[in-house]
Amino acid sequence: DAMVIQNPRYQVTQFGKPVTLSCSQTLNHNVMYWYQQKSSQAPKLLFHYYDKDFNNEADTPDNFQSRRPNTSFCFLDIRSPGLGDAAMYLCATSRVGQEVYFGPGTRLTVT
Amino acid sequence: QQQVKQSPQSLIVQKGGISIINCAYENTAFDYFPWYQQFPGKGPALLIAIRPDVSEKKEGRFTISFNKSAKQFSLHIMDSQPGDSATYFCAANSGYSTLTFGKGTMLLVSP
Numbered sequence: 289d290a291m292v293i294q295n296p297r298y299q300v301t302q303f304g305k306p307v308t309l310s311c312s313q314t315l316n317h318n319v320m321y322w323y324q325q326k327s328s329q330a331p332k333l334l335f336h337y338y339d340k341d342f343n344n345e346a347d348t349p350d351n352f353q354s355r356r357p358n359t360s361f362c363f364l365d366i367r368s369p370g371l372g373d374a375a376m377y378l379c380a381t382s383r384v385g386q387e388v389y390f391g392p393g394t395r396l397t398v399t
Numbered sequence: 400q401q402q403v404k405q406s407p408q409s410l411i412v413q414k415g416g417i418s419i420i421n422c423a424y425e426n427t428a429f430d431y432f433p434w435y436q437q438f439p440g441k442g443p444a445l446l447i448a449i450r451p452d453v454s455e456k457k458e459g460r461f462t463i464s465f466n467k468s469a470k471q472f473s474l475h476i477m478d479s480q481p482g483d484s485a486t487y488f489c490a491a492n493s494g495y496s497t498l499t500f501g502k503g504t505m506l507l508v509s510p
Contacts, residue, residue: 294442329503333497378442378443384495387445388445388498393441
């Protein structure tokens with residue numbers, strides 16, 4: 289059974305057109321993460337939540353926003369996607385100090 | 400500042416051989432060291448992890464060796480198979496901190 293679910297798996301958006309990626313989890317983990325991964329690179333943390341406490345990485349562009357309406361769901365909003373935002377976006381979850389589990393990712397294409 | 404250095408960047412091993420990937424860390428506060436396996440187009444999957452109270456952990460064909468004094472840890476894949484061909488990431492964290500990833504190793508196991 290899928291534990292970290294990401295929708296959609298593939299997303300195509302136009303330059304400058306807002307897009308939202310979603311993540312849900314069935315693990316009841318209190319920590320949720322969003323990572324950006326570009327080709328042949330390691331995942332790069334954008335932000336994470338401890339419960340509802342939002343933590344933004346210092347180098348995450350303002351163009352990226354996130355919402356976590358409840359324990360199970362988390363959203364990544366890209367307000368004005370640029371060509372450089374084309375990447376795989378990975379959602380992950382964990383309990384504090386425990387194993388981190390990744391979802392299958394959403395491949396974002398910006399045209 | 401990269402806190403986890405991973406080598407080699409790429410590795411070719413013959414079927415049945417041993418694959419060895421090494422990581423070195425700088426932050427002595429790190430106390431959790433996972434390895435992730437990632438196939439193209441998929442999210443990273445937790446493969447095996449170790450904490451510094453042991454020097455070795457084995458799960459099937461996968462073994463982590465950990466050297467606390469040298470601040471190094473390595474992944475050994477015994478009897479490597481073509482299906483093991485993937486990118487492997489080492490990572491580290493401590494307590495409430497988020498994962499710090501190595502840059503990854505692309506492993507190709509030739510038939």
